[in-house]
Amino acid sequence: MNGGPALVSILRQGSYLIASIHTALDDSQLVRFQQDLINQIGRYRSRGVVIDVAALDVLDSFGSKTLRNVAEMARLRGAITVIVGIQPDVAFAMVELGMGTGSVHTALDLEEGLAYLNSHLASPAAPGVVGFQD
C-alpha cells in the first residue's frame, strides 16, 4: 500500500507544512497521505498545515471526511490546519451533497491560508514561527 510515488507533495516551509494534492486520490492513497502528513508534523515540529486542493475538480465524501480527520489528527499533534483552493463547482457540489469541512478552516488559496496561519500563530506563545509577512 505504501509503494509507488507519492501523489501528494508535502513541502516544509519553516514551521508550516504545505500539502498539495495534484490529482484525484483513491481511498488507499488518501490513507497514505494521511499517514505521511501526521508523521511529518511530528518530525518537523510543525505548527500549521495548509492542504491545497485547487487541482481537484471532485471531492467525494470519503475525501472530505479524510481531510476533516487529518485536520483533527494534526490538531492533536499540535498543528492547526487550513484547507485552501476549493473550486466553486466543488464547493457547490459539496454543500449540495451535505458534505463540509466541519470546523476546519478554509481559505481561498495558499497565500490566504498562510496569512490565516500567521495571524493565528504569530504570538509570543509560539516561538520559532517563521513569519511570512512581507
Next chain:
Amino acid sequence: MNEESATARQLSADFPTLDREDEDQLLPQLVAHLREHRTRLRQEWASRIQGAHLLQAMTPQEMAAETTSVYDNYVEVLETGSVEALQHYARDLSERIIPRGVETHEVVGIVLLLRDVLARSLFGKYQRDFGLLNRVLDAYEPAANRIANTVAVSFVEERERVIRQQQDSIRELSTPVLPVRERLLILPIIGVLDTERARQLTEQLLSGIRTHRAKVVVIDITGAPDVDEAVANHLVQTVDASRLMGASVIITGLSPEIAQTLVTIGVDLSKMNTIGDLQGGLEEAERLLGFTVSRRDGTAGP
C-alpha cells in the same frame, strides 16, 4: 326557436333560384350596409361598451378613436376575408393598451359586443326574409368568429411576449456581483427569487469570490419580496459553499415577513451571519477586513 329555424330552412328551400353569384353578393351587400350605418352602429357599440363598464382605463376620446379603427378594420376583414391587416392592428393596439392595464376579458368583451351589435342590425335589415337572413348570417358568423378569435389571440400573444421580455430582462439584471472594497463583494438581490435564479446567483457569487479574491460577501435581500423553503435552503447552501472557498457571508435586509417565514419553516440559520440593514452589514464587513471609515473633519465616524 326550433320552429323558427325549421321555417327558415323551409324558406331557403323555397328560393332555389339563388345561385352562386348571388351568394357571392351577400358579403359585399352586408359590408355596404355596415358602411352605410357606420356612425350609428359605432355609437351604439360605444354606448354598449360603456354600459358594460369595459375599457375604463381609456379616456372617451381615445375610446372613440380606437372604436372607429376597430370598426373599420372589422368591416374590412368582412370585405376582404383576410385577417392579416387585422392581426397587425390588434397587435399594435395590444401594445398600446396593455401598459394601461386593459385586461384580456375586456378586449374579448368589446369584440363580442361589436359582433353582437352588427348581428342585430343584420337581423333588423333582413328580418322580413328568413332565407336571406339565414344566408347572410351563414356568411357573417364564421367571419365574425374568426375576427374575435384573431383579436383575442393577438392580444394574449402580445401579453405573453411582454411577460417573456420582462422575465428575460429580470434574469439579465438579476444578480450583479459588485466589488465595493478590496476583498469585499456586495450582492444585492432585487425581485422574486425562484429556484432557477437562486442557482444562478450561487454560481455567480462563487466565481465572483474567486475572481475578486473576496474574503467577505454581503448579500442584501432588501429587494426580495418573498423567500420560500427551497430558496431559503439554497441560501444556506450558498453561505456554506462560500465558506468552503474561504469567504464569510453576511446577509442583510431580511424583512419581517421573510424572517418569520424562515423561522416558521425551520431552516437552520445558526451558521448564518445576519445583520439588519445593508449599512450595518457593510460596517461589519469593513470591521472583519480591518478597514476603518472616518469623516475627514473628524466629527463622526460610522
